[in-house]
Amino acid sequence: MPRRLAAPKQVIKRLPVYLRILDDLVRRGIKVVSSRELSAASGFTAEQIRKDLAHFGAFGTRGTGYNTTFLRDKIIQIIGLDRPTNIIVVGAGHLGKALTRYNAINNPYVNIVGVFDTDPGTVGSRIGSLKILHLLKIPEFVKRYCVRVAIITVPAEAAQQVVNQVTGCGVKAILNFAPAQLQVPEDVHIHNADLTTELQSLIYYATPGK
Amino acid sequence: MPRRLAAPKQVIKRLPVYLRILDDLVRRGIKVVSSRELSAASGFTAEQIRKDLAHFGAFGTRGTGYNTTFLRDKIIQIIGLDRPTNIIVVGAGHLGKALTRYNAINNPYVNIVGVFDTDPGTVGSRIGSLKILHLLKIPEFVKRYCVRVAIITVPAEAAQQVVNQVTGCGVKAILNFAPAQLQVPEDVHIHNADLTTELQSLIYYATPGK
Numbered sequence: 001m002p003r004r005l006a007a008p009k010q011v012i013k014r015l016p017v018y019l020r021i022l023d024d025l026v027r028r029g030i031k032v033v034s035s036r037e038l039s040a041a042s043g044f045t046a047e048q049i050r051k052d053l054a055h056f057g058a059f060g061t062r063g064t065g066y067n068t069t070f071l072r073d074k075i076i077q078i079i080g081l082d083r084p085t086n087i088i089v090v091g092a093g094h095l096g097k098a099l100t101r102y103n104a105i106n107n108p109y110v111n112i113v114g115v116f117d118t119d120p121g122t123v124g125s126r127i128g129s130l131k132i133l134h135l136l137k138i139p140e141f142v143k144r145y146c147v148r149v150a151i152i153t154v155p156a157e158a159a160q161q162v163v164n165q166v167t168g169c170g171v172k173a174i175l176n177f178a179p180a181q182l183q184v185p186e187d188v189h190i191h192n193a194d195l196t197t198e199l200q201s202l203i204y205y206a207t208p209g210k
Numbered sequence: 211m212p213r214r215l216a217a218p219k220q221v222i223k224r225l226p227v228y229l230r231i232l233d234d235l236v237r238r239g240i241k242v243v244s245s246r247e248l249s250a251a252s253g254f255t256a257e258q259i260r261k262d263l264a265h266f267g268a269f270g271t272r273g274t275g276y277n278t279t280f281l282r283d284k285i286i287q288i289i290g291l292d293r294p295t296n297i298i299v300v301g302a303g304h305l306g307k308a309l310t311r312y313n314a315i316n317n318p319y320v321n322i323v324g325v326f327d328t329d330p331g332t333v334g335s336r337i338g339s340l341k342i343l344h345l346l347k348i349p350e351f352v353k354r355y356c357v358r359v360a361i362i363t364v365p366a367e368a369a370q371q372v373v374n375q376v377t378g379c380g381v382k383a384i385l386n387f388a389p390a391q392l393q394v395p396e397d398v399h400i401h402n403a404d405l406t407t408e409l410q411s412l413i414y415y416a417t418p419g420k
Contacts, residue, residue, distance in 0.1 A: 012411050012414050012415075013407070013411045015410070015411065015414070016404075016406065016407040016408075016410035016411050017391070017407060019410065020389060020406075020407070021391075041391065042391055043391050078414070079410055079411070079413055079414045080413050080414055080416070080417035081410065081413060085413050085416070087409070093308075093312075094307065094308035094311045094312055095308045095309075095312050097304065097308065098303075098304035098305045098307065098308035098309075099305075099308075099405065101304045102303075102304055102305050102405065109410065109413075110406070110409050110410065110413065148416040148417075149409070149412055149413060149416045151409075171416075172415065172416045173412040173413065173415045173416035174412075175405075175408060175409060175412055179230060181227070181231075181251065181252055181253050189412060189415035189416070191408060191411075191412055193403065193405075193408060194226075195309065195312065195385075195403075196226065196230075196320070197223075197226040197227060197230070198226075198385060198401060198403060199297070199320050199359070199361075199385060200225070200226035200229065200289055200291065200319065200320065201222045201223045201225065201226050201289070201401075202359055202383040202384075202385055202399065202401055203289055203290050203291060203295050203319075203320065203359060203383065204222050204225070204288070204289045204290055205222075205382065205383045205399035206290070206295070206358035206359045206381075206382045206383035206399070207290035207358075
């Protein structure tokens, strides 16, 4: 399987969108989909979609389209969702709690297995079935559950230390919600989901005259 | 002021990052900053920063750098944060609640003024000082408070209808957390902050061998 070929970042970002659409088509019993139909459902052009998928092999039949189940399963493999992915959330404030609860209902392929905080009033309490643990437990936990992805929702001033801690024990991908520019080792991928920054850049477009 | 010049999307996305750094410098009493120092703090190259800022005028002095207060105030004007921006949150589930609370503490320039839901058990209760209102109140509310930005945290199947409703009464920018591809009028800017999609594309990088 050509999974390990380096594909551009933007292609990797679109794969989960295709996956969501294919999941829905399979659920509705639809067996074949054209790139034009994928385009209508995703907002990306049909040509873009064909090029994106061609990075990983030849999945479609000209004039017919893609077999929905086959393509869905291929994308699951390409992303790496065919094996369970264990994720931890560091920071059990409002946002950390919401993300943990949200994930439990909305995400079939991703599994939040641990939530961590330092606040003595928070550590020991539960979010659904998960007990909030102290940050000191992270190294042992990450090793035991082979955690390679962390969501960071701690305050900005604590974020770099948390990043050092989780990357030091094997985490390779971070979704960061702290409003801070963080340094990571070269082999670690970090995505900043800074809500303040996103809101502010949206406001630019909301001002009359744009 | 050359505020209305069209700047590329990517430039607009970086402005709030510069703002955060400048805010911090001003707070620490630092009066001048070089593009090299801004580069170290932001992770963008000094050249990129100079090019970004040059879109809006000549703010720096060669060999000296930028006056921090002056540049901060200019960026505030360029983004449009010099006047209060009223924002609504539609969907008062866990995520909507967390974003509303998070905003109250973390965002000096942005003001969440209303939170909406349809659930009879939720409508009427409070998040901090805000009373959760029914979706039916949106048009009147948006007009009264000149709301032009909405954060959407409703379930996927309700999202398009909410988008139609808010854009129909004047909202021009949307931060969407619903895992759905939404259609907006041409003059509306939408940013999809789909956490499931972001997590899945991160998992690609967390798989051994990447």
